[in-house]
Amino acid sequence: MKKGVLLVNLGTPKSPTAADVRTYLSKFLADKRVIDVPRAIWLPILHGMILRTRPKRSAARYRQIWTKAGSPLFIYAQKQAQQLQALLPTTIVKYAFCYSDPSITDSLTEMQQAGVTDLTIIPLYPQYSVTTVASVYDQVATHFMHAQAMPNLHFVTAYYQHPTYIKALAAQIKQALAQQSYDRIIFSYHGIPEKYVTAGDPYFKQCTATTQQVMALVGDVPYTQTFQSKFGPGKWLSPATDDTLRALPQQNVKSVLVLTPGFVADCLETLEEIDQENRGYFKASGGQRFTYLHPFNESQTFTQLLADLA
Amino acid sequence: MKKGVLLVNLGTPKSPTAADVRTYLSKFLADKRVIDVPRAIWLPILHGMILRTRPKRSAARYRQIWTKAGSPLFIYAQKQAQQLQALLPTTIVKYAFCYSDPSITDSLTEMQQAGVTDLTIIPLYPQYSVTTVASVYDQVATHFMHAQAMPNLHFVTAYYQHPTYIKALAAQIKQALAQQSYDRIIFSYHGIPEKYVTAGDPYFKQCTATTQQVMALVGDVPYTQTFQSKFGPGKWLSPATDDTLRALPQQNVKSVLVLTPGFVADCLETLEEIDQENRGYFKASGGQRFTYLHPFNESQTFTQLLADLA
Numbered sequence A, B: 001m002k003k004g005v006l007l008v009n010l011g012t013p014k015s016p017t018a019a020d021v022r023t024y025l026s027k028f029l030a031d032k033r034v035i036d037v038p039r040a041i042w043l044p045i046l047h048g049m050i051l052r053t054r055p056k057r058s059a060a061r062y063r064q065i066w067t068k069a070g071s072p073l074f075i076y077a078q079k080q081a082q083q084l085q086a087l088l089p090t091t092i093v094k095y096a097f098c099y100s101d102p103s104i105t106d107s108l109t110e111m112q113q114a115g116v117t118d119l120t121i122i123p124l125y126p127q128y129s130v131t132t133v134a135s136v137y138d139q140v141a142t143h144f145m146h147a148q149a150m151p152n153l154h155f156v157t158a159y160y161q162h163p164t165y166i167k168a169l170a171a172q173i174k175q176a177l178a179q180q181s182y183d184r185i186i187f188s189y190h191g192i193p194e195k196y197v198t199a200g201d202p203y204f205k206q207c208t209a210t211t212q213q214v215m216a217l218v219g220d221v222p223y224t225q226t227f228q229s230k231f232g233p234g235k236w237l238s239p240a241t242d243d244t245l246r247a248l249p250q251q252n253v254k255s256v257l258v259l260t261p262g263f264v265a266d267c268l269e270t271l272e273e274i275d276q277e278n279r280g281y282f283k284a285s286g287g288q289r290f291t292y293l294h295p296f297n298e299s300q301t302f303t304q305l306l307a308d309l310a
Helices: A018-028 A039-065 A072-087 A104-113 A133-145 A163-179 A194-198 A203-218 A241-251 A268-284 A300-309 B018-028 B039-065 B072-087 B104-113 B133-145 B163-179 B194-198 B203-218 B241-251 B268-284 B300-309
Strands: A003-009 A092-097 A118-123 A152-155 A184-190 A223-228 A255-259 A289-293 B003-009 B092-097 B118-123 B152-155 B184-190 B223-228 B255-259 B289-293
Touching (some): A003 A104, A072 A092, A092 A104, A133 A152, A163 A203, A163 A255, A184 A268, A223 A241, A223 A268, A241 A268, A255 A268, B003 B072, B018 B039, B039 B268, B092 B104, B104 B133, B118 B133, B133 B152, B163 B289, B184 B241, B184 B268, B241 B268
Parallel strands (some): A003 A118, A118 A152, A184 A223, A184 A255, B003 B118, B118 B152
Antiparallel strands (some): A152 B152
């Protein structure tokens, strides 16, 4: 038996240019799991309006976080796979992205060619949502529905309450609190439309379970759970991270410790949206201290969590 | 975490009447994984010819094996699930069939409603083939591609060389050989069209690996691997079980020990085709002794194998 582990994250543009961001967004925003609107209505809006204006603005945001080595999400995906490979030397470890290269089907084909007979797929999202994990599942399922042979398959749906994950987040918070106190801890998760939750997506429940289990270990400190990155019309999960950070200073919450437990690697949504944009909103509204706790990135604890799930 | 195990087998008509056999065959033979012919060509043949004549003949064959309690495959599926449930009392164990009730999607829905968060699916085929295991996979994949939530998923693709499986088959053969000797052991597997193997189906390799690993434990006894149940035109895996059993007596092979390692429960293909029809061919050609070793059926060793895979 030859074991394999495939780590899957969302993806990233190849470069922070409008053209490359357009290529990336045209894949991302065309996914039915992400935008649950009939194609006949959505595709003209996407191609006729959104992809004409958004890539330029988005590229400017990507330029804020781009490093000499490239996109942070890409760099961390590579490192997370390398570190897991070092921890599991007899397993074939690869990474893939839903909406950029290497694709899920390319990585799966490589692993089958390498003789993997027992494959674990770990979406790099601790909380399940139709918009993320189900989309990974659809691509994996479609790949094998067109294959002549397949390995034993293990698909990890969620690890929002895995003890290693919960303890790592709690430890990170306690370490920060040991250095100085904060008026409020902010747990900011990526938002999704409320209608998905109504339709049965367990995402909100799982985010709330993560927050509560982490706080059970942290102790009695004020905290708020918020949702970020709203896109398009319609009601999303609330309260919104940006609204919350704008309002808190007026409620005499002047120092905040912010974490993004739904992300396991820094990306546009953490570095630019939280650490720059939302920090700005908080400060502009009279906030004094804004500390951002980075996701796991290269943490060996996270590598261990991946090994536990593999 | 709430564990669940779903056992999946092919299916069976509800009763051995032509009408119920037609219902069953119309599902079975319409599966693209089973009959790899363009639908525009195949469906008129299936509905215009095959489903007009075959159900009546097939029903007569089913009547040969039917018991007061019903279809053997159905009875053993229930028992295998009950025994596994007894061995794994905290796990929710269910069974389903590809082409009869309870369906895969009905059983999966029940398990999700029962709160299963970690699900193992075990197709009751030790050797993988596109025509069997991939068809189970397609139904599972399609179910979750239309679901809002899903458990951690473990899909067992094959166990053709699992030590418990190999040892159990070898023990069964050795026990028979201890009672009397045979001129030849016959390993009869369900056949598939050769073009599937050419396209990449690993079935032939896996059957051969099972046979060789079992014989490595049994020792130096003459044996032949054959393939049964050919259906339709085109070249199938060879040699055919029936041709082989007709020819052997002329080669001075007068006593045979026959087993069907691809089946884990008795069904039409074992009870009627092997134990009746092929026994008849062998005897009519001058064969003297024909001993048929039944599949696992209610064996606790098989229950243990399922528990190992779960």
